Amino acid sequence: MYTGNFQAWGKIGRAEGFRGIYTGWSPTFFGYSAQGAFKYGGYEFFKKTYSDLVGAENAYKYKTGVYLAASASAEFIADVALCPFEAVKVRMQTTIPPFANGTVSGLSTM
Numbered sequence: 197m198y199t200g201n202f203q204a205w206g207k208i209g210r211a212e213g214f215r216g217i218y219t220g221w222s223p224t225f226f227g228y229s230a231q232g233a234f235k236y237g238g239y240e241f242f243k244k245t246y247s248d249l250v251g252a253e254n255a256y257k258y259k260t261g262v263y264l265a266a267s268a269s270a271e272f273i274a275d276v277a278l279c280p281f282e283a284v285k286v287r288m289q290t291t292i293p294p295f296a297n298g299t300v301s302g303l304s305t306m
Contacts, residue, residue, distance in 0.1 A: 222299040223288065227281025231274040238270030 198204035243266040247255035255262050284302035287295050296302030 223281040223285040223302060226299055227278045227285070230281065231278040234274035234277045235270050238273050239266055242266035242269045 243263060246262045246266050250258070250262065280303060281299070284296065284299060288302060296305060
């Protein structure tokens with residue numbers, strides 16, 4: 197089909213094959229920003245909450261379990277925050293014509 201790598205990349209680029217790479221940067225940016233905020237902020241929140249819940253002595257004694265529970269709780273909430281943005285990104289990249297022009301219009305049509 198192609199005589200070499202440069203010819204292949206050139207045909208893909210000219211045929212708007214790169215549309216999927218550039219389309220969807222906005223939901224990716226906002227989605228992973230939300231995920232990071234919830235993951236790291238949530239971890240600290242749940243670590244304090246769970247430590248207070250079990251008491252200072254048990255929190256120190258079982259800190260690995262407390263930190264694991266805090267991490268899992270924060271990751272769950274962070275992934276829930278990421279999912280709608282990832283859904284918009286995938287739909288923007290895989291439908292022709294693109295189903296949305298940006299993050300806000302994509303989220304409002306889902």
